[in-house]
Amino acid sequence: MMERTDEGKWHLIRNDNGEWISSDNAVFLSKMELCIMRAAAAKVGRELHVQHGPNGTFWCYHIEIEELERLSPKLEYKQRELRIHKSR
Amino acid sequence: MEREISITYTFNPADYDARGRKRNSGTTFRDAVKKFERDFHQVHPSDYALNLYANSHTMSLLARSCYAAPHLLYGMDLPHGRSFDPEQDPYINHEMDRHSRHIYVYGIDSAFMTEFAENGYPILDEDSDIYPLTLLVDDTMRDDAVRLAAPTLDDGNSVEDVNINLPIFEYA
Numbered sequence: 349m350m351e352r353t354d355e356g357k358w359h360l361i362r363n364d365n366g367e368w369i370s371s372d373n374a375v376f377l378s379k380m381e382l383c384i385m386r387a388a389a390a391k392v393g394r395e396l397h398v399q400h401g402p403n404g405t406f407w408c409y410h411i412e413i414e415e416l417e418r419l420s421p422k423l424e425y426k427q428r429e430l431r432i433h434k435s436r
Numbered sequence: 437m438e439r440e441i442s443i444t445y446t447f448n449p450a451d452y453d454a455r456g457r458k459r460n461s462g463t464t465f466r467d468a469v470k471k472f473e474r475d476f477h478q479v480h481p482s483d484y485a486l487n488l489y490a491n492s493h494t495m496s497l498l499a500r501s502c503y504a505a506p507h508l509l510y511g512m513d514l515p516h517g518r519s520f521d522p523e524q525d526p527y528i529n530h531e532m533d534r535h536s537r538h539i540y541v542y543g544i545d546s547a548f549m550t551e552f553a554e555n556g557y558p559i560l561d562e563d564s565d566i567y568p569l570t571l572l573v574d575d576t577m578r579d580d581a582v583r584l585a586a587p588t589l590d591d592g593n594s595v596e597d598v599n600i601n602l603p604i605f606e607y608a
Contacts, residue, residue, distance in 0.1 A: 360568075364556065366545035367508060368568050373539045397505065400555050409539065411507060 361407070363399045374399070374407040382406050385416065392419045440487070441480055442585035445472045449497065449579050456501025465501035469582065470547035473569070476584045477548070484548055485584035487570045489514075491577045498571075502544065509538040511573035543568035 359371040377385060382398065385408065389396040394416060401407045447468060451458050456465045469488070476485040490498070490511070499510040533540045548566045551559040560567070577583065 360542055362545075362557065362568075365502065365504065366549075366558075367502070367504065367541045368543040369508070369539050369541055370533055372533070400557060402557050404555055409505075409507070411537070411539065 361401060373410045374401070375410050375413045376401065376405055376407045379406070385413065388416055388420045392416070394419065439588055440585040441483060441588045442489075442583050443472075443476055443479060444581055444583045445475075446580050447582070449493070452497060452501070454500065456497050456499075465497050466544075467501075469498065472582060472584055473547040476586075480586065483586040483588065484546065484566050485569060485586055486567060487572055487585045489572045489574045489577060489583040489585065490581070491575045491579060492573055493579050494577070494582060495571065495573055498544075499541070504541065507538055508541050509536070510541045510544075511571040512540060512542055513573050541571060543570045545569070 360368040361371040361374050362368050377398075386396055386398075394412075396408055396412060396416070399407050399409075447465075451460070452465055453459055457463065458465075458468075473485050477483065492511070495511040499508065502510075504510065545558060546566055546569050548564075549558045549560075549568070551561075553559055574583075
């Protein structure tokens with residue numbers, strides 16, 4: 349997250365294209381979260397621009413995540429009944 | 437108040453197409469800026485350009501030549517720009533960033549950033565004085581000019597007094 353101290357120091361983060369932006373605009377994701385977001389993006393026909401952060405981390409643009417959350421339909425979980433047939 | 441040494445470089449915007457590539461050679465405007473950076477260091481061997489000043493049109497040309505994503509906006513507005521008062525809060529850029537549909541690009545890799553870690557992240561060596569190039573929008577500049585500058589404590593004649601309050605960045 350962005351830290352603003354009394355000295356006015358900000359944090360910048362670099363994307364894979366060599367552009368430095370405010371870290372406020374980055375959402376860091378674990379590998380699991382990345383898989384979930386990629387799947388969600390694929391479902392709505394969007395591309396997720398994953399960036400490499402320092403120390404082997406991954407992040408995406410905040411506005412892309414927000415857009416994805418807006419577009420992704422809510423998943424409905426239906427109760428399933430399983431009938432197990434035991435063979436003799 | 438920060439003292440800077442600076443060099444203004446000119447170019448012909450008409451030489452570049454919509455993608456920021458030179459029509460006759462295919463080289464990008466970003467390549468041209470890298471040449472300016474290298475020249476700056478040749479002229480001032482103990483300094484690397486830290487700040488790049490250009491107007492909005494030139495910043496847009498630079499962004500296109502860097503294949504910037506459409507939601508990225510290159511350059512931070514200078515405190516003495518037309519949109520806000522130079523005596524007031526210079527962090528208005530950050531507030532604009534937070535409420536904007538675009539993401540502001542505050543800097544790009546320097547031409548001298550050539551060492552990268554395994555994951556592609558640049559290795560920043562504070563002893564080398566090589567830092568990302570800070571992008572500053574100065575709409576009083578012409579479409580055919582880019583100014584590179586570096587802060588200095590030198591009291592020589594080439595020093596310009598520049599009244600700019602720049603936030604201090606920390607690079608992650």
